[in-house]
Amino acid sequence: MTPSLTSTRAAAAATVLCLAVVLQVSVLPHLAYRGVAADAVLLVVVAAGLRHGSEPAMVLGFAGGLLLDLVPPADHVAGRWALALLAAGYVSGRVSGRFTDRVPHRDGRPRRTVVLATVAACSFVATSLFALTGLALRDPLVGVPTLLETVLVALVSDLVLGALLVPLVIALDERLEPDRVLA
Amino acid sequence: MTDLLNRPRERLNRRGSLEPREPGTPRRSRALSLVLACLVLMTLDLVGGESSPVDAGRRVVGEAYAPVAAGVDAVLDPLLGISRWLHTQDSLTEDVARLEAENDRLRGDLGTVDYDRNRLQEYDGLTAAAEQIGYALVPARVIGIGASQTFSRTVTIDAGTRAGLRPDLTVVSAAGLVGRVIRVTSTTATVLLVIDADSTVGGRVGSSMKIGFLHGRGDLGDFGREGRLDLELVDQTSVPARGDAVVTWGSEDGAPYVAGVPVGTVRSVYSSVRDSTQRAVIAPYVDFGALDLVGVVVPSGTDSDRAVVEPDGALR
Numbered sequence: 001m002t003p004s005l006t007s008t009r010a011a012a013a014a015t016v017l018c019l020a021v022v023l024q025v026s027v028l029p030h031l032a033y034r035g036v037a038a039d040a041v042l043l044v045v046v047a048a049g050l051r052h053g054s055e056p057a058m059v060l061g062f063a064g065g066l067l068l069d070l071v072p073p074a075d076h077v078a079g080r081w082a083l084a085l086l087a088a089g090y091v092s093g094r095v096s097g098r099f100t101d102r103v104p105h106r107d108g109r110p111r112r113t114v115v116l117a118t119v120a121a122c123s124f125v126a127t128s129l130f131a132l133t134g135l136a137l138r139d140p141l142v143g144v145p146t147l148l149e150t151v152l153v154a155l156v157s158d159l160v161l162g163a164l165l166v167p168l169v170i171a172l173d174e175r176l177e178p179d180r181v182l183a
Numbered sequence: 184m185t186d187l188l189n190r191p192r193e194r195l196n197r198r199g200s201l202e203p204r205e206p207g208t209p210r211r212s213r214a215l216s217l218v219l220a221c222l223v224l225m226t227l228d229l230v231g232g233e234s235s236p237v238d239a240g241r242r243v244v245g246e247a248y249a250p251v252a253a254g255v256d257a258v259l260d261p262l263l264g265i266s267r268w269l270h271t272q273d274s275l276t277e278d279v280a281r282l283e284a285e286n287d288r289l290r291g292d293l294g295t296v297d298y299d300r301n302r303l304q305e306y307d308g309l310t311a312a313a314e315q316i317g318y319a320l321v322p323a324r325v326i327g328i329g330a331s332q333t334f335s336r337t338v339t340i341d342a343g344t345r346a347g348l349r350p351d352l353t354v355v356s357a358a359g360l361v362g363r364v365i366r367v368t369s370t371t372a373t374v375l376l377v378i379d380a381d382s383t384v385g386g387r388v389g390s391s392m393k394i395g396f397l398h399g400r401g402d403l404g405d406f407g408r409e410g411r412l413d414l415e416l417v418d419q420t421s422v423p424a425r426g427d428a429v430v431t432w433g434s435e436d437g438a439p440y441v442a443g444v445p446v447g448t449v450r451s452v453y454s455s456v457r458d459s460t461q462r463a464v465i466a467p468y469v470d471f472g473a474l475d476l477v478g479v480v481v482p483s484g485t486d487s488d489r490a491v492v493e494p495d496g497a498l499r
Contacts, residue, residue, distance in 0.1 A: 025248075026255040030263055055209035062217045066224075070237070070244035072252070078237040079224030086217050090209065137229060 038161035047169035054093025061089030119162035308357025320478030336379035359468035385432030
C-alpha cells in the first residue's frame, strides 16, 4: 500500500466507499432531476484525491467504480464506471497537486472554490468517459444530444451535492489522521 | 545511490538526474495496471455476453446488497411519504373527483362481467345448437316472462316479423327445446313454453324410436319445483327406460315443431293400472327459470333484421 494508506485508513476508506455506493444507488435516485442522480462515489473519490493525491484516489475510484458496475440495477458492461472513476481520481489528484503550492490551505483544507472546480472537472471527465465508453462499446445506444444533456445535468447535481459531501469527507479524513495533510 | 533510487517519492529522469516526484502524481505502473484492469474487465464482460464471467461478481454483489437496499428502502419510505402530504386543496378535490368517476366506471364494468361472460357462452351454445339440430336459427332474447298467476307459461322474445318470425315456429335454446311461437308483432313474439299445461309436443324416445305425446305440467321449474313434462307413448306396451333421451318427433313442414330437437331425459315411469297405460316423466334439458338467449328455427335463407345462425354455424 502507499504510505498514505494505513490499514485503519484503508478500512475507513472502504466503509465510506460502501456508504457512498448505498447513498448513490438507493437514496439519491429519489432526488434525481431528469433521472440523473448525483454521483456520491465520485465525490468521495474527489475528496480522496484532494487529500492524498492521485494514486490512492485512483485505487479508490477503481474499487468504487467496480462496485457501481456490479451492484444490482446496473446492466452495463462491467468496468465502465471503474475506468471513469479511475480517471476522476487521477484528475482530482493532479488538480490538488497543482494547487497545493500556490493556493494556501486554510487549516490544511483546500479552499471551497478549489473543491468545487475539482468536482466540476471530475464530474465532467467521469460522466463523459462513461458515456464515451458506452458509445464505443455501443452499450446503451443513445444519441449524442442526450449524452451531452445528461453530462451537464450530472455536473450540476454533482456540484450541489459536492459542496456538501466533499468537505464532510475531508473533515472525516482529518479527524482520522490529523497530522497528515497532502502526500 | 541505491537507497536514493528506492525512495518512493523520487525517480531518475531521462537525463539520469534525480528529481522528486510531483506531489499527487501516481506511479506510472500502478496507474497503468488499474487502467488495464478496467479494460480487461470490459473485454471479459463484452465478449462473455450472456454467460459473462463478470456475472458471478454481479450475483455476489447483488446478494450482498439486497438486504441493504431493503433496509434503506424501509427507512426512506416514510420520508418519501412526506411529499404525498403536500398537495393543494384543488388538486386533492380533482383527484377525488377523477377517482370517483373511475371507481363508478370500474364498478359498472365489474357488475356486468359475469353477465357478459354468460351471454357470450349462450351465443356460443346457440351456434352449436344450430349446427347440431341442422336448422337456421334467429337469435332472440327473452324480454318478458308471463306472470305465474295467469297459469300459462309464456315468454316474450325480442324478435318479431321483421326478424322473419311468424306463428308456429319452433323455439330452442342451446340446451334443447323451449317452445313454439304463438303470436308475433313486428318486433316481439310470444312463445308458448313446452311446460305449459296447454302444450303438446310430439316426442320420440331416442333409444327405441317409439313415438308419443309430451304434455306440459305448468311448472316453470323455479321455487324448488323441477320443470317436468309427461310423456304418453302411443305404443302402450313399450316402457321407456330411465335416462332415455327424448327428441321431438316433428310435424309436417316443421310447424309447429321441427324434428330431432332434444327435449329431455326420462326421469321416472309410472304405470296406470286403470287404463293400462305407461306414463313417463321427462326432465327437460332447458332450465325454464333462467331462460335468456333462445333461437327461433326459421327456414334457411329467411330475410331477417339481424344475423341468422346458419346450420353450418356461420352467421349471415
